[in-house]
Amino acid sequence: MDKILNIAIAEDHQVMIDGLTALLEEFDDLKVTIKAKNGVKLLEQLETHQPDVILMDINMPEMNGIDASLKVKEKYPKTAIIILSMFDDIKLIKECLKAGVDGYLLKETGIDELKEAITNVANGETHFSKPVAQKILQRKNKEKPRKSNFKPADLPLTLTPREIEVLQLICEEYTSNEIAAELYVSVNTVETHRRHLMEKTKSKNIAGLFRYALQHNLLLQS
Amino acid sequence: MDKILNIAIAEDHQVMIDGLTALLEEFDDLKVTIKAKNGVKLLEQLETHQPDVILMDINMPEMNGIDASLKVKEKYPKTAIIILSMFDDIKLIKECLKAGVDGYLLKETGIDELKEAITNVANGETHFSKPVAQKILQRKNKEKPRKSNFKPADLPLTLTPREIEVLQLICEEYTSNEIAAELYVSVNTVETHRRHLMEKTKSKNIAGLFRYALQHNLLLQS
DNA sequence: TAAAAAATCACGGTTTTCCGTGAGTTGAAA
DNA sequence: TTTCAACTCACGGAAAACCGTGATTTTTTA
Numbered sequence: 001m002d003k004i005l006n007i008a009i010a011e012d013h014q015v016m017i018d019g020l021t022a023l024l025e026e027f028d029d030l031k032v033t034i035k036a037k038n039g040v041k042l043l044e045q046l047e048t049h050q051p052d053v054i055l056m057d058i059n060m061p062e063m064n065g066i067d068a069s070l071k072v073k074e075k076y077p078k079t080a081i082i083i084l085s086m087f088d089d090i091k092l093i094k095e096c097l098k099a100g101v102d103g104y105l106l107k108e109t110g111i112d113e114l115k116e117a118i119t120n121v122a123n124g125e126t127h128f129s130k131p132v133a134q135k136i137l138q139r140k141n142k143e144k145p146r147k148s149n150f151k152p153a154d155l156p157l158t159l160t161p162r163e164i165e166v167l168q169l170i171c172e173e174y175t176s177n178e179i180a181a182e183l184y185v186s187v188n189t190v191e192t193h194r195r196h197l198m199e200k201t202k203s204k205n206i207a208g209l210f211r212y213a214l215q216h217n218l219l220l221q222s
Numbered sequence: 223m224d225k226i227l228n229i230a231i232a233e234d235h236q237v238m239i240d241g242l243t244a245l246l247e248e249f250d251d252l253k254v255t256i257k258a259k260n261g262v263k264l265l266e267q268l269e270t271h272q273p274d275v276i277l278m279d280i281n282m283p284e285m286n287g288i289d290a291s292l293k294v295k296e297k298y299p300k301t302a303i304i305i306l307s308m309f310d311d312i313k314l315i316k317e318c319l320k321a322g323v324d325g326y327l328l329k330e331t332g333i334d335e336l337k338e339a340i341t342n343v344a345n346g347e348t349h350f351s352k353p354v355a356q357k358i359l360q361r362k363n364k365e366k367p368r369k370s371n372f373k374p375a376d377l378p379l380t381l382t383p384r385e386i387e388v389l390q391l392i393c394e395e396y397t398s399n400e401i402a403a404e405l406y407v408s409v410n411t412v413e414t415h416r417r418h419l420m421e422k423t424k425s426k427n428i429a430g431l432f433r434y435a436l437q438h439n440l441l442l443q444s
Numbered sequence: 445t446a447a448a449a450a451a452t453c454a455c456g457g458t459t460t461t462c463c464g465t466g467a468g469t470t471g472a473a474a
Numbered sequence: 475t476t477t478c479a480a481c482t483c484a485c486g487g488a489a490a491a492c493c494g495t496g497a498t499t500t501t502t503t504a
Contacts, residue, residue: 013329015306015336019241022248086235107235114237160450171433173426175490188453195493204395205460205491206428211393214436382480397460410483417463427461427490 005122006051008034010042010068011084012060012217020055023111030118039063043071046079052122053080056101058092059217066092066216069099080121084109090135091202092215097136103127159200159218166193168220170206171213227344228273230256232264232290233306234282234439242277245333252340261285265293268301274344275302278323280314281439288314288438291321302343306331312357313424314437319358325349381422381440388415390442392428393435 007030011017017035024030033051036042038060054072058065069081082103083096096104102121105114106129117127128136159167169179176194180187197203201212213219229252233239239257246252255273258264260282276294280287291303304325305318318326324343327336328351339349350358381389391401398416402409419425423434435441 013308014332015245015329016238016241018333019238019245022244023237023241026244084237107237110236111240162451171429173429173433175427177490185451186453188455189451191491191493192452194491198492205397207393207395207432210429210432211395384481399460407481408483410485411481413461413463414482416461420462 004029004031005053005118006031006033006049007118008032008036008042008045008051008054010036010039010054010060010065011057012037013057016057023114024118027115030115037061039065039068039071042068043075046072046076050076050079053082053118055118056081056083058083058085058087058096058215061217064217066095066099069096069101073100080124082117082121082127087215088129088131088135089211089215090138093132093135104132105129106131159197163193163197163200164218166190167197167209167213167218170194170197171210171219225251227252227275227340228255228271229253229340230258230264230267230273230276232256232258232261232276232282232287233279234259235279238279245336246340249337252337259283261287261290261293264290265297268294268298272298272301275304275340277340278303278305280305280307280309280318280437283439286439288317288321291318291323295322302346304339304343304349309437310351310353310357311433311437312360315354315357326354327351328353381419385415385419385422386440388412389419389431389435389440392416392419393432393441 007024009017009020009032011020014037017037021032021035024032033049034042034045034054036045040062042054042056043063056065056069060068063071065083065085069083072079072081077100080102081100082105083101084105084107085092085096086107088106093104103117103126105117105127109117109129113129120127165183166179169182174182176187176190179190183190197209201209203209203212229246231239231242231254233242236259239259243254243257246254255271256264256267256276258267262284264276264278265285278287278291282290285293287305287307291305294301294303299322302324303322304327305323306327306329307314307318308329310328315326325339325348327339327349331339331351335351342349387405388401391404396404398409398412401412405412419431423431425431425434
């Protein structure tokens with residue numbers, strides 16, 4: 001039971017990678033074997049060898065933590081995933097749960113809980129930060145039906161490349177007119193993309209779109 | 223010249239504090255003497271003893287890194303400050319420069335550059351990440367005059383408590399009407415606050431407001 | 445190659461945001 | 475005590491966003 005656990009870190013901030021590594025390697029039974037700056041690179045490295053636990057940031061370029069988790073769980077269902085997120089937004093947590101992650105910690109978490117969570121998920125259990133667990137429990141209550149919204153199943157939340165492009169420009173303070181000019185399409189087209197974006201991200205206005213972009217690491221200049 | 227440098231870390235994410243500490247203490251000539259979760263706590267601890275270098279995150283609750291830097295430089299002008307930010311937004315960088323910081327690193331930075339930066343600023347020099355330095359140099363070119371905007375000096379960027387309240391609700395997808403109901407004031411009042419917010423933050427729409435809130439860590443649920 | 449998904453465009457209508465301008469009240473600091 | 479910043483309210487107009495509905499073309503994929 002005291003075998004060494006191999007850890008993968010997927011995280012875009014180099015200081016954070018370095019810091020986490022230094023931190024975890026103070027434990028004799030933990031070893032950081034994989035460091036990746038985004039989901040794509042993580043998957044590449046997983047082909048060589050699989051760790052016991054993956055510490056996954058959500059905000060990563062190229063491929064974010066949620067999409068990466070989905071793919072990892074597809075190929076290596078036995079590998080445990082702990083999400084390390086700055087946000088305890090219920091929408092986001094739900095997406096992660098759906099992706100099959102085994103734990104969800106906030107970055108406010110200290111090393112002690114982190115270590116505990118790693119041990120737990122390595123043993124096949126789950127581990128969620130208190131605030132996160134609370135949100136999960138509360139969620140049923142807060143399901144607020146938005147206008148006439150009786151969609152049977154969940155929407156496919158995947159945005160198309162074009163939609164992402166539009167979303168990014170929206171977050172850069174572009175108006176629909178300006179976006180149309182930038183992308184060489186009609187304003188009507190842009191507005192259609194906007195409509196789809198609002199639906200897919202379940203937003204009510206630009207603030208909601210920005211929030212989504214932020215949490216899924218779609219912002220341009222970041 | 224080889225004396226031990228005392229470092230302060232001001233950063234709201236506990237894992238990051240722990241990680242940075244573990245990382246820095248691998249160097250014999252660095253010692254982390256202060257750890258603070260926000261600007262207020264940092265200032266409290268500075269009264270006891272001053273470090274040589276402060277590693278300052280921008281996104282902190284209570285008091286953000288910019289305001290904290292201002293106060294620190296007021297009281298302890300000899301203490302060097304390095305900003306550790308996720309954003310290389312020119313607006314933000316300018317605010318930091320105005321606050322008198324000695325360095326500005328992105329969180330993508332690795333440990334090597336971090337160490338180098340610490341040494342540099344401790345020697346009275348400055349240190350800016352490449353992308354940051356570039357933005358600083360480019361800034362003259364990009365000064366885009368906004369409509370009829372010929373303000374002589376810089377506006378006071380400090381938002382009033384009420385304005386912050388309104389801003390936060392805007393970022394929560396509230397409409398002006400909803401905000402008015404929430405705060406028990408007239409819609410006209412809310413719209414006035416909005417107008418002031420747009421001016422002070424130099425925004426063109428909600429996206430700009432959200433960006434400002436994000437970068438100054440004014441978001442509610444984070 | 446047929447079906448599905450993505451991207452394109454149109455149009456009319458409602459709501460919200462944005463903008464300018466002006467002004468009264470209040471509490472705190474000079 | 476007056477000056478000032480913060481907060482409050484009003485109104486009108488323009489611009490942008492939001493919403494519904496429907497439709498064509500292109501690209502991808504099964």
